[in-house]
Amino acid sequence: MSDNTPKSSTPSGAGRFATTHWSVVRAAGRPKSASYQQALETLCQTYWFPLYAYLRRQGYDSHQAEDYTQAFFAGLLAKGGLRLADPKRGKFRSFLLAALKHFLANERDRAQAQKRGGGRKVLSLDFENAEIQYALEPAHQLSPEKLFERSWALTVLERTMTRLQAESAGAKKRKAFDLLKVYLTGERSSVSYRDVAAELDMTEGAVKVAVHRLRRRYRELLRDEIAQTVTAEDEIDAEIRDLFAALAP
């Protein structure tokens, strides 16, 4: 039985993990180092929208939310910014929200925000799109925290899907990806394997294999994406479950 062969290549857990962005940030200690700054910037660039959504839901108008987001990152990326919250604990998501709350508590005054970070562009963040995206967020009674988590989860998925899509270069692969991606969410797709196989000019078995590979790759990417924001490999599953819960209505 072929599947009885032990898979010798275990995922290179520790090795890979040591270099994720969040672990770099946490390990840096000295905020001066270049790798620290870069890692933190990458993370912020990726996950700023949930913060924006959080601020909007808190009742700030789009301009205020914009200013605060920039001011917050300015503070975070400036020297000693991590002192806003304790990065020693937990994952990036919790850290960022805690830091933002802390920041808001210190920065209720709008004039203060103007002075510190308003008008100053730290990261190039696409606020115009953000407003459109925010408008798409369900309007029902999500608390700001819940909304933050939800849009965080969506950001993670969005990033993962974008990366997955980017890997399917070429017209043929692209078409296959577009047709197969519906299977990522599960079995009960309205489209049958047979139809897809016909469409792609493949055998049904080959489609199954392709779906299987796509899923595997998807899972790898998703886990990698999440690994960037947590501290240990074994936290990934927990984070997925948290995010899953955050997506539940």
Next chain:
Amino acid sequence: MAEERHCSECGGKLPADAPQGLCPKCLMKAGLESDAEADKTATPDDQSDVPTNATPPGRFVPPEPAELGKQFPQLEILELLGQGGMGAVYKARQKQLDRLVALKILPPEVGQTETFAERFTREARSLAKLNHPRIVSVYDFGYTEQGLYFFIMEFVDGTDLRRVIQSGELEPSESLAIVPQICEALQFAHEEGIVHRDIKPENILLDKKGRVKIADFGLAKLLDKPPTAYTLTAAGHKMGTPHYMAPEQIEHPGQVDHRADIYSLGVVFYEMLTGQLPIGQFAPPSQKVQVDVRLDSVVLKTLAHEPERRYQHASEVKTDVETIKADSPPSQAPIALVGQPPTPASAISRMEKHITIVAVLSIVFGTIGILIGIIAFVAIAGGGLISGDPEAMFAGGGLISGDPEAMFAGGGLISQDPAAMNVTGIVGTAVWGFFMLVSVPEVIAGIGLLKRRSWARILALILAIPNLMNIPIGTAIGIYVIWVLLNDETFKLFAQASEIRKKEQAAGIKPGPKKIVLPIIAITTAILFLIAVSVTILLGAFPWFAIVFGPPLLIFVIFALWQAKGRAATGVAGQSRAAPPRTDRRAVLIGLGVAAIALILTAILILPGLVPAIYMAKSRVASLQEETVEIAPGIQKIGEMDFPYGIPEDLTFGTEGPTLSDECTRTLELEPSEAAQVHKILRRAYRQYLELERQNTQQYRAVNSLTVIISPFRQEAESFLKQFWADLDSILDEQKRTLARRHLPLGQMFGTFQFGGPKVTIAISKENGRFSYYTTYKWPKGSGKSGKGTSSGGGSTLPPKYRRFWEQSATDK
């Protein structure tokens, strides 16, 4: 507004911002490592050409029911119930008997080892014998032609405890109904010699009538894996972690016995009551939810780190839980809080931290105090005793206390020399005794505070009061300590802790191993003390110090032994690790930090006083060592200790040593004729030098004091020296000249007061027949020596180099 769409997989509404139009929930779920659904399409054949680095070991894909059915003709396989690292479970029907059964298949890779088949049969047989209403029965087992190991088991129609806990609807009273049933099952299995090893909510099944059935007995051992790490379901939040495992399962997997199940039961119990896992610093259940406070001790005892401190049998847990259940009204509030407005948990836990900090401060300062006391004691008594030299006693005391008065105390008390004994000296020693008197209780109070003992609170309060007088740091710490200890929350915490202890005592909790640190400290100190006493007696002196140090030490020793014995008697302290005094590591670190800062600040504040004291001690030590210093070209000064006084013939090294003249003859290998000439030169030079010194010396005499000021006369001294060498060289040959320059101890003759280099001020005073003297050296600028130096001392007699002035001026007068 986009039209409403639904996910074909989970039926949930698709949000407008769904990534790539896919259901985000299902996408997220697909990311789970061992989610069965995501892998369903993968046939075993597929896996071989899948990138292997994506396949974590230990995962397997359960076959479809229909496919599996081919291997089990006797069964009708209905559906897959669940799957994890331990295999997969299907609901099936036995066609012949027409009954529902659960079919469990093990992951195919477990059959890899040759010995497995034998082991499987052996274990399965013993599992099949486990016949109990609370245990899922094993009907059959074996392996299929395809090599798949399987069990056919009783089918439990209901749910598992995990889902019940997650529903959040589990009442404490229901938990109290469930736990005894688990205990029954465990007790039965343990008596049969079978340890479950993987008790967790997923394995505790509940049928529709609420009856408990435990599944997967002994499977963890059979599969020889760390049990928990493999199980996962999409909804199970806390799984995939070893939190249900007893510490020894992780630390010493070879030594696991039935008590590991009792620990796991404790984790489940805690989770049932609080909804949380007891990880790290966890609060007892009654602090989190409204449950009988007596349950705390039951839960905490099952969770004891060492197996021997846990309940030894599951039946005991059952008895205790049922006792509490029987005689308590449902949902009783924690006793300490009855009739009072509930205190926010955060305030309480904050106070917990503060109490820990106070305790740490108390222990740290107390320990430092004790150490100072012991060191001072050893230094004062020991140093002097061992050498029998009053000077040494003096040095030891001086080094540590920097207090000249305290130094004499030891010497006087021990030697019983009336000249050395004086009132202030005895007071000085008594101060050290006081140190011990305060420090020992301080440590005791600190330990008591960690255990939340009420008496420790009172003791610490009393001890904080003298602290207030140490302006400013002691005052600050004292105020903080008093604030913490008089706080309302603190009071509640202590009341609660004592309540819990009483309950534990009433429940007859057995003792744990004795804590041995305190008795060891006490016994060591006592032995040191007895050695010191006997050495003193052997040396022929009366151990006066015992009067001062004895009582506090005795109290300490008695306390330490009583403490150890007390544990054995009441067993309360045996629970200390798991019981309410949960020591917060962070608070301990904060406490240590505060203590360190206080010490540094204190050091800075007393530094102005400390520096002269250290200098004094150092100069004394320097004089005790025979240190060779070049003080002028060709002149080496060898210490001061044995400095001879008188003309070269009389100058001796030590009381019995050779004279300077003899030494000169020996080191220079002089012929008798040469020796006579050299001695003559030495004598003359010595007189000349004294004359030179005298010309530059002014003396101010009072009845009992004398001040001598020697002005620098380096230039004259050096020309004198030049002349001296010229005289010597005229009678010595080349070889002896070199020898003379290298060995002639001229420092003995001329170096007494640094050969005219600095301005020397000597103050000598005599009081009650006792001399004391202070010498100050002030080096002129450009001399290459640093500014100022002092040395001082005293005794019943004056050292010769001072005696010279004292006697001379007395006669002059």
